[in-house]
Amino acid sequence: MGQPFIHPTGVTIYDPEKCFNGYTVMQVMGLGCVIIDMNGNVVRVFKDLQGFPNKLLPGGYVMGSRGQRNPKFGYQDQSDLVQVDWDGNVVWKFDHKEYIEDEGEKPQWMARQHHDFQREGNTVGYYVPGMECKTESGNTLILCHRNCYNKKISDKLLLDDVFIEVDWEGNIVWEWNASDHFNEFGFSPAAKLALYKNPNMHEAGGGTGDWMHINSMSVLGPNKWYDKGDERFHPDNIIWDARESNICAIISKETGKVVWRMGPDYADDPKLRKIGQIVGQHHVHMIPEGLPGAGNILIFDNGGWSGYGAPTNTSKDGTKVNLTDRSRVLELNPVKMEVVWQITGSELMGYGSPLINDYRFYSPLTSAAQRLPNGNTMITEGVGGRFFEVTRMKEVVWEYISPYSENIASIYYRAYRYPYSYVPQVAEPKETPVPMLDIHKFRVPGAADGELQNEVGVKGTTGYPKFQQACVAAGDEDLSLKEDDDDDTGYTQF
Numbered sequence: 001m002g003q004p005f006i007h008p009t010g011v012t013i014y015d016p017e018k019c020f021n022g023y024t025v026m027q028v029m030g031l032g033c034v035i036i037d038m039n040g041n042v043v044r045v046f047k048d049l050q051g052f053p054n055k056l057l058p059g060g061y062v063m064g065s066r067g068q069r070n071p072k073f074g075y076q077d078q079s080d081l082v083q084v085d086w087d088g089n090v091v092w093k094f095d096h097k098e099y100i101e102d103e104g105e106k107p108q109w110m111a112r113q114h115h116d117f118q119r120e121g122n123t124v125g126y127y128v129p130g131m132e133c134k135t136e137s138g139n140t141l142i143l144c145h146r147n148c149y150n151k152k153i154s155d156k157l158l159l160d161d162v163f164i165e166v167d168w169e170g171n172i173v174w175e176w177n178a179s180d181h182f183n184e185f186g187f188s189p190a191a192k193l194a195l196y197k198n199p200n201m202h203e204a205g206g207g208t209g210d211w212m213h214i215n216s217m218s219v220l221g222p223n224k225w226y227d228k229g230d231e232r233f234h235p236d237n238i239i240w241d242a243r244e245s246n247i248c249a250i251i252s253k254e255t256g257k258v259v260w261r262m263g264p265d266y267a268d269d270p271k272l273r274k275i276g277q278i279v280g281q282h283h284v285h286m287i288p289e290g291l292p293g294a295g296n297i298l299i300f301d302n303g304g305w306s307g308y309g310a311p312t313n314t315s316k317d318g319t320k321v322n323l324t325d326r327s328r329v330l331e332l333n334p335v336k337m338e339v340v341w342q343i344t345g346s347e348l349m350g351y352g353s354p355l356i357n358d359y360r361f362y363s364p365l366t367s368a369a370q371r372l373p374n375g376n377t378m379i380t381e382g383v384g385g386r387f388f389e390v391t392r393m394k395e396v397v398w399e400y401i402s403p404y405s406e407n408i409a410s411i412y413y414r415a416y417r418y419p420y421s422y423v424p425q426v427a428e429p430k431e432t433p434v435p436m437l438d439i440h441k442f443r444v445p446g447a448a449d450g451e452l453q454n455e456v457g458v459k460g461t462t463g464y465p466k467f468q469q470a471c472v473a474a475g476d477e478d479l480s481l482k483e484d485d486d487d488d489t490g491y492t493q494f
Contacts, residue, residue: 115214
């Protein structure tokens with residue numbers, strides 16, 4: 001069973017007593033940055049402010065991008081990174097990463113930013129009590145692209161991932177290039193061969209290989225592991241993940257070297273085998289001090305398709321060798337390499353049946369997970385635009401399904417929840433509970449009331465005589481009387 005063609009949109013579940021109440025910030029393709037309250041009311045739309053992602057700062061400031069490079073020449077390149085005030089005025093801008101002269105386009109400076117950035121003062125970009133982003137000063141860590149050749153990786157033009165740190169004036173004060181550390185990523189000989197032949201080629205720019213596709217990057221910040229003497233978790237070190245290679249890693253800010261890594265192959269280590277192969281993950285980060293689970297690593301394990309290795313029945317060239325048709329959110333102890341909490345489709349809403357119902361939570365692209373101050377987790381299921389808040393006990397206490405796009409299959413990158421205090425320009429909204437509908441009884445106008453459907457085949461209920469009558473009318477009287485001798489449940493088998 002797949003997803004229904006018709007389903008409600010907007011807020012479908014809301015329990016104010018169990019939620020971390022505030023504003024949710026998301027990017028809507030073709031519209032801009034949208035901020036909603038807990039009941040789904042639109043608080044503000046920043047038109048044409050793209051979000052890769054959008055982030056809300058104290059005082060009603062928002063960060064994002066105002067332009068994108070022509071996809072013909074650049075894959076997912078944002079032209080700039082800006083900070084705007086509540087009125088939409090640009091108060092900070094960075095675009096001086098590379099001077100671009102694309103054929104037929106106006107030459108201009110571009111940031112080539114993609115997927116992530118972090119402003120000094122906050123390590124993860126979402127709300128952490130006592131960890132506020134700077135809004136009038138401070139450095140910014142930005143994930144960017146560059147084109148390069150590296151014959152150790154491939155003979156093709158690579159779309160490399162770059163971390164840069166810029167000061168308030170826009171000067172680049174630190175830089176790290178992924179391709180410089182190829183031998184530290186743990187690729188097997190088979191994976192290296194597959195990568196050399198096809199480093200995830202895209203048509204943009206005449207053909208570039210998005211070989212790693214790093215999609216998250218953040219500073220670790222103060223943490224208990226470093227306090228206990230583990231140098232791998234120095235507060236200045238940077239954690240990131242690469243979708244196409246199934247790698248999660250931490251690099252030393254001082255040396256640039258990889259000091260901690262999961263993947264790409266989870267069969268290499270007994271502890272990783274127990275976790276299970278992570279595929280196409282997003283938004284890997286360390287939960288900051290001040291939040292429940294601090295020091296653990298939160299991962300949106302997308303599933304889908306990714307990874308390099310030996311050719312298989314489903315991968316003739318050894319690319320995208322890992323295939324999984326489910327998503328899960330994992331919280332890991334990075335020292336013991338153990339899962340301390342997770343959520344899967346089978347565990348949501350009492351679906352049960354592990355593996356069988358995992359498909360009910362599945363986003364092979366984009367997506368994210370945010371730890372909230374009350375211990376809940378805010379989840380972006382990017383493919384299809386479902387956002388929900390789930391408790392530690394795996395109860396869904398808020399669900400929002402985006403109604404904004406004419407295309408119900410629109411993809412949303414990453415949403416964040418912030419407290420009301422971040423937007424002093426507007427009054428706090430009224431919070432109205434939205435009880436969960438009983439899907440056994442909910443019907444659209446004109447549909448049957450569901451009495452027969454709910455009680456069909458159960459002897460002794462009001463629905464059973466109706467079921468018999470329906471079978472007789474259909475010429476199937478025997479069907480209404482047939483029973484399974486091996487089943488004492490009282491249900492008719494058909």
